[in-house]
Each structure stands twice: as C-alpha cells, then as structure tokens.
Amino acid sequence: MSRVPRAAGACGRRAGWNTGSVIRDDILTGLPVRTAVPALRRALDGHGCAVLCAPPGTGKTTLVPLALAGLTGDGGPVRRVLVAEPRRIAARAAARRMAWLLGEQSEMGVPPAGGWGRSETGVPPAEGRGKVGGQVGFTVRGERVVGPGTVVEVVTTGVLLQRLQRDQELTGVDVVILDECHERHLDADTAAAFLLDVQAALRPELRLVAASATTDAESWARLLGDAPVVRAEGVSHPVDVVWAPPARPVRPPHGMRVDPALLGHVASVVQQALAEREGDVLCFLPGVGEIARVAKQLTGLDAEVLQVHGRAPAAVQDAVLAGSSGTRRVVLATSVAESSLTVPGVRIVVDAGLAREPRTDHARGLSALTTVRASRAAARQRAGRAGREAPGTVYRCWDEAEDVRLPAFPSPEIKVADLTAFVLQAACWGDPDASGLALLDPPPAGAMAAARSVLTAIGAVDTSGRPTDRGVAMSRLGLHPRLGRALLDGAPLVGPRRAAEVVALLSEEPPREYGDDLAAAWRTARRGGDAYAARWRQEARRLARTVGSVGDASADLSPTAPLPAALSDDAVVGLVAALAFPERVARSRGDGQYLMASGTGAELGEGSPLRHAPWLAVAVADRPSPSAFGLGGPPSRFARSASARVRLAALIDEDIARLAAGHLLASGEEVRWEDGDVVARDAERLGAVELSVRPLKDPDPALVRAALAEGLRREGLGLLRWTPDSETLRRRLGFLHHTLGAPWPDVSDASLLGRTDEWLEPELSRARRRADLGRIDAGQALRRLLPWATGEAARLDELAPERIEVPSGSRVRVDYEGEQPVLAVKLQEMFGLDGTPVVAGVPVLVHLLSPAGRPAAVTADLASFWKDGYRSVRAELRGRYPKHPWPEDPSTAEPTRHTNARLRR
Structure with a gap:
C-alpha cells in the first residue's frame, strides 16, 4: 500500500492543512457511520472490496473518506482516497464539507448578515464550507482544486473515467469510493467495471468501496466478487406523508413537457405546506424549466425562493447548502438534491413525482432526456430529506393508489441511454464489445450496434471496433x-x-x-x-x-x-x-x-x-x-x-x-418500387435527402426484377391476373398441401411471395412496370410449382379433381376454399348413391340443394342422411316443389336433373 505524506501540521486530531486548524471531533464522533468504519476497514483489508450501505445523513460521504485516508486521528494508516460522485455540485459540496471537518478554514470566514443558520449537526453550516486544496481537494470538468498535500480528492465519475484511460494503474491512489452507486449512472457502472479490471490485473492492493443509501447491496456484492456488505444504522426522524394529488386530472408527461396545470398545483402545495408546517421547504421538480416556472408562480411569497440544479451558479449552490439566515426558504431542486447533499433547515418536502431519464431512438438517431414518473426508491430518498434534522412532512403530489404502480427503481442508464460514449470508452479500454466488463446489466445489443455505427462513421473506431488514434484523442476531450x-x-x-x-x-x-x-x-x-x-x-x-x-x-x-x-x-x-x-x-x-x-x-x-x-x-x-x-x-x-x-x-x-456528412453521400442507379410502380432513376443522395435525379431509360433488368418483387411483397399477389381457373388451381394445391404435405407446394401468400424466383421468374424478367404484372396469368405460373420431378403432378386431377361426376351424370365443381372440400349439388341428382365422395382420403362435405338451388341439408355421410335425415327434408319440400321426384326410398330411386313432368314424357 503506498503512503502519501501528511501535509505540514496535519497529524490526526492535532492540526489540519492550515496552521492552527483543528479536526472537529465533536462532529465526527457524532456521525452514525463511524461505528461501521472498523468493519469497513476489516472488509477492505480482507477482501479488497466492500459494499457500504448507510442512510442519508450518517456521514457516508464525508466521514468515511477521511477515516479511510487516516485523517481522523484514530490511528489508521494514511492512504490516498479518491471519491467519485455522480454530479459536480455534490463533488464540490462534499470536498468543502470534509475540509471543514478537518478544520481547514473556509475562504468565507466572515458570516453573512443574519448569521449562518444551522445544519443538522447543530453546527453553523456555512462554516462547513472548508477551504479545499489542502488535505481535501476536488476535480470536476473544467475545475481542479488540489494541492501537493491532498490526500482525499473528490471527482465526478466522468473525471474518474478520463483518469483511468490515461493512467490505468491510478498511480498513487489507494482507495476508490464510488458514492451514490444506486443511481445507476452509466459513468459509475463503467468506472466500477474498469476498476475491477485494474484490481484484478494491475493493482491487487487497490481497495474499492461501493457506497449508497438505497442500493441493491446483494447485486453489488456479487459484482465485486462476493464482497462483504457493511451496514451503518442512521438516526432517522419520522416523516408524515400527505397525499396531495391535483383536484382535476392532468396530462401525463411526454418528452420534456410537463402539464402546466401540474406545476400550478405544485406551487399551491408549496404555499399550503408553508402555512401548515414549520421549517424550510425542499420541492423536487424534474428540470430547470419546471423550476423556473414554479419559481415565477411563487413570486411575492413571504419566503426566500432558491433554485438548485446542475446549472445553478456556484454562489447559489453554496447559499442553498449554507442554511437559512433567519428567513424561511423554499428550495426548488432537481434530483441533484436527492442524495449527497444536505440542505439545512428542511422540514418539509414537496415532491412533484417526476424525474428526467435519458432515452434514445436508435432507429432515428434522436437522443434526449424525457420526463418519467419517479421511482418508489427515489420517492423514499426524497421524503427522507424532510427527516434529516427533526420530524418532518412530505407532500406527494399524486394519489396514494398510484404509489404502488410506480417503478421500484430508476432505469439503469445502460438500458435506456445512448451508448456511443460508453462503446468508445470500452474500445479504448481494450474491450470493444464490452463482453469482458463486469457490469450489473449487459448493454442492449441494438444500442451497442447503433453506437458502433456512429463511431465508425466519425472515424473513432475501425471496422473491428478497435479505437483509432483519432478515437483515442476524442476519448480524452471529456466530450x-x-x-x-x-x-x-x-x-x-x-x-x-x-x-x-x-x-x-x-x-x-x-x-x-x-x-x-x-x-x-x-x-x-x-x-x-x-x-x-x-x-x-x-x-x-x-x-x-x-x-x-x-x-x-x-x-x-x-x-x-x-x-x-x-x-x-x-x-x-x-x-x-x-x-x-x-x-x-x-x-x-x-x-x-x-x-x-x-x-x-x-x-x-x-x-x-x-x-x-x-x-x-x-x-x-x-x-x-x-x-x-x-x-x-x-x-x-x-x-x-x-x-x-x-x-x-x-x-x-x-x-x-x-x-x-460526406460519408452519407451516395450516387448511382436507383430502381425501386415507389408510389405503386417501378421508379428508375440516376440519383445522388445525402442519406435520405435527394440532391439530384434524372430518369433512367434503360435500367438494369435485375434491379427492375427486384423492384417488381418488392412491389408484390408490399401490395400483394392481387397485382397479378387471377382468373377463376387460377384461383381454383391455387385452392386445390392449398388443399393438397394441407392434407398430404410435401411434395405438394405451400401456396399461401407468404410462401409465394418468398419464392417468386421459382414460379414467376420468366414473367418478371419480361415485366417492366405495374401494368405488366397485371398481364401475368397467375395460374399458368403456379403450375411450375407442381411436383413434376416426382411424377406426382400427374395425379393432381385424381387427388383433387376440379369436378366430380354425380349419379345423375352431371360433373359438379368441387369447392376447395375451406378446410374440407364442398360439393354443392341438387338432392335429386344424388339418389341411389350410398357412399360419400372422397378426395385425397378426405370425405367431401355434400351440400344437398333444393330444386331452387338453396341448401336443404349438409352431410359428410350420405348413407346416414338417406336413412335418418331425408324423411324430414322430403316432408318439408315435396309440397313446395310437387313437380320434382320425392321417392320414399331415395337409395333405390333413379337420380335425375329433371322434374316429374319431363320424366313422364
């Protein structure tokens, strides 16, 4: 384990980085997580990794790094600790708080008018903004405040990834703490996977801690190689829940839009909460725009309204974290206030119930944040902010019945976000498909393919997915x-x-x-x-x-x-x-x-x-x-x-x-089915955008044939000429395929459209446009699919005859449209026939018709009909059709197509 020398005067309880500064033991010893530090040290020494579960307010973010760095005066060895936070505001705040706990004097040593206010520990919170750059420093994108004696450095997860890519060994770092890992940001998941690689291959002595208030501890423990789980108990205060849904239905969020009616309702709930409860209000809203609109509706409120989000000026962020100066405050915040930050004075939380998550439409290349319902885990985390210092109240702007329908946890970014940056990071790490990375959730294959396509197009990776020199340069830009x-x-x-x-x-x-x-x-x-x-x-x-x-x-x-x-x-x-x-x-x-x-x-x-x-x-x-x-x-x-x-x-x-977009430029002959016909032209395109076009007089026949086949797939076989005989042939073949199977062909739409080259090839070769398809005799083409090679084709009329001769001598057409062949024939023409006609082993369903051609009976067993069913039919029809023969015994009667009068003549 490497040793980082203490800065001058920094020796346990004695002095901090600034001369005369003293570690605030009264605060450190009162933080609940302190009791878990010995177990955490043992877990790291014995296993190398640990999962720390500690509720908000226990000192997880501020005491643990100092203790592991050996700066709390309890005899532990001095180690260099790197703390990774998901947000810049949290990284700055954590570093300042730790510097203050070490007694390193804030650059704002003079309290503002009205005093500093109070924090949850009973200590003036503005004094908690210690001077960074001594034993504690921070680095975020575009800002680095560290010194030669810095032992604890707080960084964003994005900065940690950049550092790992430049120095895979993390030279000089002894412990890495991934804070708030429950939020499942993609950078944090990626950093965890890279760090496990470093520990396994390069730095077995490197210590890793996954820390969170509400994480899935068991999953993280498995990911870290069955690491021990260390839990710290928090000092929690009760929080009353007030369900405050809008009086009238509001539109659900979509895209970045939130119904103004909901924002108006949130503003009214804030005012209600101020009237009903004591203390400051922390109101959670999904984004900067919603914060601004609610702030406008609170104009004139007898309270100070502050807005905190990732884009807020540092002075505003500091003011929020500094606590009240005597006036009640309403802090309108995004999810940055869910964790890592303590907002002093808050006794009331108003939760709009919304959050922003990334979504990507890979098919269209559109990526954006979208507004979603907050998860139950997020709602619990938000509500807990009201109970950090004393009993509090949360006003939830939705109905209690809706609560059980909320998602349990936020969506992991790796499942829903654009993975272009992730794929480049993985490629530069040496694992282009990320298959060797230890990740809680595997990246979706479609998102990976879309990301690789983008990176190939911009020259960041080669065709095998390996990073180019240009791609390595891109990865180091922090963009x-x-x-x-x-x-x-x-x-x-x-x-x-x-x-x-x-x-x-x-x-x-x-x-x-x-x-x-x-x-x-x-x-x-x-x-x-x-x-x-x-x-x-x-x-x-x-x-x-x-x-x-x-x-x-x-x-x-x-x-x-x-x-x-x-x-x-x-x-x-x-x-x-x-x-x-x-x-x-x-x-x-x-x-x-x-x-x-x-x-x-x-x-x-x-x-x-x-x-x-x-x-x-x-x-x-x-x-x-x-x-x-x-x-x-x-x-x-x-x-x-x-x-x-x-x-x-x-x-x-x-x-x-x-x-x-030069890589999207393409030109050449285009022959395709468009607007119901074949279109042939010489075109230049920028992707889907047509730049220039001229008609083609003599297009490639193969391209025309492919376009016609595409037209058939889009619009169906109705483009061909189907005569009654063609349709009958298709139904006969369909019956034989269904009944006997091979070698009789499948003539369903899907099968025929997939085999146009087998049965339509000569006709398609001669066709040039839609009208030519309408002249193709489909029946003639279908005959090419008959099993000629086996000789079975010659048995078509035997197995599925087009017509069947009945006892009267008539040749009656068989209908093969249904599952069972149908023979529709006048009843008198079937006299004397006991056995039901059979085709391909299937009894024909006989529709016995009246003299007027209307169905009188349906049977697949003529013998039974003559015996049992004929009598009732005869009784019903003989009076209506007296000129037709109605013998008492039809089985021995002479079949006929004529009336009695014609028979007598």
Whole structure:
C-alpha cells in the first residue's frame, strides 16, 4: 500500500492543512457511520472490496473518506482516497464539507448578515464550507482544486473515467469510493467495471468501496466478487406523508413537457405546506424549466425562493447548502438534491413525482432526456430529506393508489441511454464489445450496434471496433464522441476558439429563452451575463486549450467548394453542428418541414426564424409520442405529427451539408418500387435527402426484377391476373398441401411471395412496370410449382379433381376454399348413391340443394342422411316443389336433373 505524506501540521486530531486548524471531533464522533468504519476497514483489508450501505445523513460521504485516508486521528494508516460522485455540485459540496471537518478554514470566514443558520449537526453550516486544496481537494470538468498535500480528492465519475484511460494503474491512489452507486449512472457502472479490471490485473492492493443509501447491496456484492456488505444504522426522524394529488386530472408527461396545470398545483402545495408546517421547504421538480416556472408562480411569497440544479451558479449552490439566515426558504431542486447533499433547515418536502431519464431512438438517431414518473426508491430518498434534522412532512403530489404502480427503481442508464460514449470508452479500454466488463446489466445489443455505427462513421473506431488514434484523442476531450468529432474537425476549418465556443454551446443545451437558432444563441451567450453564459465561457476556454493539446487528429475534410476566408457566425455554427450530427443535416420540404439525412422528418415551431432556411443542421430534436397524451385536453399539432420537433438548429447550405456528412453521400442507379410502380432513376443522395435525379431509360433488368418483387411483397399477389381457373388451381394445391404435405407446394401468400424466383421468374424478367404484372396469368405460373420431378403432378386431377361426376351424370365443381372440400349439388341428382365422395382420403362435405338451388341439408355421410335425415327434408319440400321426384326410398330411386313432368314424357 503506498503512503502519501501528511501535509505540514496535519497529524490526526492535532492540526489540519492550515496552521492552527483543528479536526472537529465533536462532529465526527457524532456521525452514525463511524461505528461501521472498523468493519469497513476489516472488509477492505480482507477482501479488497466492500459494499457500504448507510442512510442519508450518517456521514457516508464525508466521514468515511477521511477515516479511510487516516485523517481522523484514530490511528489508521494514511492512504490516498479518491471519491467519485455522480454530479459536480455534490463533488464540490462534499470536498468543502470534509475540509471543514478537518478544520481547514473556509475562504468565507466572515458570516453573512443574519448569521449562518444551522445544519443538522447543530453546527453553523456555512462554516462547513472548508477551504479545499489542502488535505481535501476536488476535480470536476473544467475545475481542479488540489494541492501537493491532498490526500482525499473528490471527482465526478466522468473525471474518474478520463483518469483511468490515461493512467490505468491510478498511480498513487489507494482507495476508490464510488458514492451514490444506486443511481445507476452509466459513468459509475463503467468506472466500477474498469476498476475491477485494474484490481484484478494491475493493482491487487487497490481497495474499492461501493457506497449508497438505497442500493441493491446483494447485486453489488456479487459484482465485486462476493464482497462483504457493511451496514451503518442512521438516526432517522419520522416523516408524515400527505397525499396531495391535483383536484382535476392532468396530462401525463411526454418528452420534456410537463402539464402546466401540474406545476400550478405544485406551487399551491408549496404555499399550503408553508402555512401548515414549520421549517424550510425542499420541492423536487424534474428540470430547470419546471423550476423556473414554479419559481415565477411563487413570486411575492413571504419566503426566500432558491433554485438548485446542475446549472445553478456556484454562489447559489453554496447559499442553498449554507442554511437559512433567519428567513424561511423554499428550495426548488432537481434530483441533484436527492442524495449527497444536505440542505439545512428542511422540514418539509414537496415532491412533484417526476424525474428526467435519458432515452434514445436508435432507429432515428434522436437522443434526449424525457420526463418519467419517479421511482418508489427515489420517492423514499426524497421524503427522507424532510427527516434529516427533526420530524418532518412530505407532500406527494399524486394519489396514494398510484404509489404502488410506480417503478421500484430508476432505469439503469445502460438500458435506456445512448451508448456511443460508453462503446468508445470500452474500445479504448481494450474491450470493444464490452463482453469482458463486469457490469450489473449487459448493454442492449441494438444500442451497442447503433453506437458502433456512429463511431465508425466519425472515424473513432475501425471496422473491428478497435479505437483509432483519432478515437483515442476524442476519448480524452471529456466530450461525447459526436462533439469530439465536431471539435477536432471543426478547429482546422473555423479556428480552435470558435469551434470550442460552438461545441461548448452544444455540450450544455442553452436555456429555452435563447431560442431555437443556434447562431443567435451563440451571440446571446457571448454578450450574456447570466449563469449559463459564465459556464459556457469557462467550458469554451477549456475546450480551446484541450484541442491544442491532443495534436492533429482531425479528418481530412475537403470542401466541395472553397470556404470563405471569414465565415459568418451562421456558417461557423452550422458547420460545427453539422459535424457533430451529420445524419441530422436536413433539407427543406416547405412550410417549416424538413427531411433529415437519417430519413426522419423534422418540423420547426411556428415563428421560428429558421422556417425558411433551405438547409439546417439540427442539433437538438425530439419526437413526441401521441400515446403519451392522456386526460386534460387534445394533443398538440406536434404530438399528431410523425416528424421530430426541432429544438435547436443552425442554418447551413448544401456545401456544408456535403462536407459534414460526406460519408452519407451516395450516387448511382436507383430502381425501386415507389408510389405503386417501378421508379428508375440516376440519383445522388445525402442519406435520405435527394440532391439530384434524372430518369433512367434503360435500367438494369435485375434491379427492375427486384423492384417488381418488392412491389408484390408490399401490395400483394392481387397485382397479378387471377382468373377463376387460377384461383381454383391455387385452392386445390392449398388443399393438397394441407392434407398430404410435401411434395405438394405451400401456396399461401407468404410462401409465394418468398419464392417468386421459382414460379414467376420468366414473367418478371419480361415485366417492366405495374401494368405488366397485371398481364401475368397467375395460374399458368403456379403450375411450375407442381411436383413434376416426382411424377406426382400427374395425379393432381385424381387427388383433387376440379369436378366430380354425380349419379345423375352431371360433373359438379368441387369447392376447395375451406378446410374440407364442398360439393354443392341438387338432392335429386344424388339418389341411389350410398357412399360419400372422397378426395385425397378426405370425405367431401355434400351440400344437398333444393330444386331452387338453396341448401336443404349438409352431410359428410350420405348413407346416414338417406336413412335418418331425408324423411324430414322430403316432408318439408315435396309440397313446395310437387313437380320434382320425392321417392320414399331415395337409395333405390333413379337420380335425375329433371322434374316429374319431363320424366313422364
């Protein structure tokens, strides 16, 4: 085990990183998880891995890393500990809290007006924001605060993956803690799999801890090689549940849309909770947009309204975590507040019951977050926030009867998300198909194939799935591979700074108020002073530095037309967006309608400044589902549309489309069945988008034949000419196949359409269009399927005769349409026949007709009918048809087609 020297003065209980700082033993000893630390150490020393289950508020995130690092003064060896958190806000907060517990003085040493407020431990919470960069540091994307004496480093799981790819041994790290692993984020699952590989092959002394409040401990224990499960008991306070469903039905969520009626109801429940209960309110909503809308409805409230989410400024996040300054607070939060963070002063939780999860339409290449019902596990986690400090109350904005129908756990990201980044990570790790990775859930094969197709198209992997040098460079950018491609290939064309700025804009979707024009959003961000603009500038600077450090990994893109020396904003944004999403370059079909290269339609909203653009690069789009609409009103125009809804796009021209999506360019003869006939043309296409076309006068006969066969498959065999004799032959053959089987052919639609080359080949070879199919005699063609080679074909009329001669001398047609052959004949023509006719061993079903041709009786046993059934038929019909013979004994009577009068003559 490596040893990391303590920073100057940092020695157990004595001093921390700052001179004179003292470890806060009064806090550390009061954290419930402390009692589990000895068992956790024994589990790690004996097995190398452990699963830690500790309820929220027990010190799992803050005490355990310090204890395992040997910084709590209890005699443990000093180890370097890496803590992986799923979110940046949690990573920063955890690091600051740990630094404060070690006595490392906060950079905000002076309390704000009104004081700091109180935390769940009874200690001023703002003082809990210790100075990071000493014994405790953190690293998130675009921000790294560590020092030479840092022993505990908190990182996001994304940063951990980047570090593993650069240094598989994790040099200098002794323990890795994967916190909040129950959330099943894809990066965390991937990091766990990589770490197990490292431990097995390179670093058997590396210690791994999977930590969570509500995890499936047994599954994680199995994944970690039957690792011990260490449990810590929490100090829980009772939480009352108030069921507060809307008075009227609201529409279920669909896509990113939440019924405004539900948000209005949530705002009213917040006000109700403030009136009925004491303490601050923590309200869970699915996203930033919903938080803003509820905050607007709470304007004028006698309470401080704060908004906390991943995009919130650090100052706002700090203020939320610092506690109240005397005024009651309403904290509107996304799921970032479910775990890892303690929000002091909260006694009330209002839960809207919604969450955001990633979904991917692999067939159309559309990926987006979607709003779903929160799981029961998430609801329990949220409710627990009300009981962290004292008894509390949760108001759930749904009916109690609905609760049992909620999913038990959130969907693992690996099952529902876009796997492009995962597949590139796995490829760079040396396992392109991820078959050797220890994962709780296997990745879906379809999603893996779709991801590999994208990576091959952008040059990140070769045809075997192995990473190219370009792919390795992409993996080190800290971006989705699509955006990595846009940055690498865009920088030589538009300059590193501008490429980085546009990619930063694509990496975090701008606020809705920026509009759907990506170039206009870029201009707004450049002059903006809001929190989004600040984060955007920071990320753009990071990317500009990064693209210069990876070397020349750009593709050799040759524009079809020279690019202007000074590209406009519209051209720069459009080019970079098209490089990121080449299958989403789209050509106008008029009236705001577009066709993307992927083949999916796209539609701009009314009033969009882009509606008249001839070409677009679509950056963000989703496809609403009509089935997602429920009660509360009719679906919108977008919900009825088959097209994707464009959320963010940029103006481009055809040259940029060709440059960005060059791998989708194809030209040549196209002969296919379209709009009910054969279409033959010489076309150039960009994916599904038609660029140019001219008719073909003499198309390849093989392609024509294939197009005609496709037309038959689409529209059916009714395109051929079916005479009555042809239909009769088909029914006879169908009867023999059903009754005798081989060698008699299957003549069902599916079979015939699958064997057109066997029975229609000569006719299809001569046909050129739909009309030619209508001249093909299907019956003649069918005869090719008869078993001529075995000689059985000659027995067709014997086994399934078209007509049967009856006692009167008439030759009556047999109907083979049903399961049993039918012979419909006048009753008098069957006099004297005792045995029922048989075909291919099957008795014929005889329909005995009246003189008028109407059914009088149906039998498959003539002898029994003459004996038992004839008498009643004779009694009923002889008065109605007196001129026809009705003998008392039909078995000996003379059969006839005539009346009695004709017989007498």
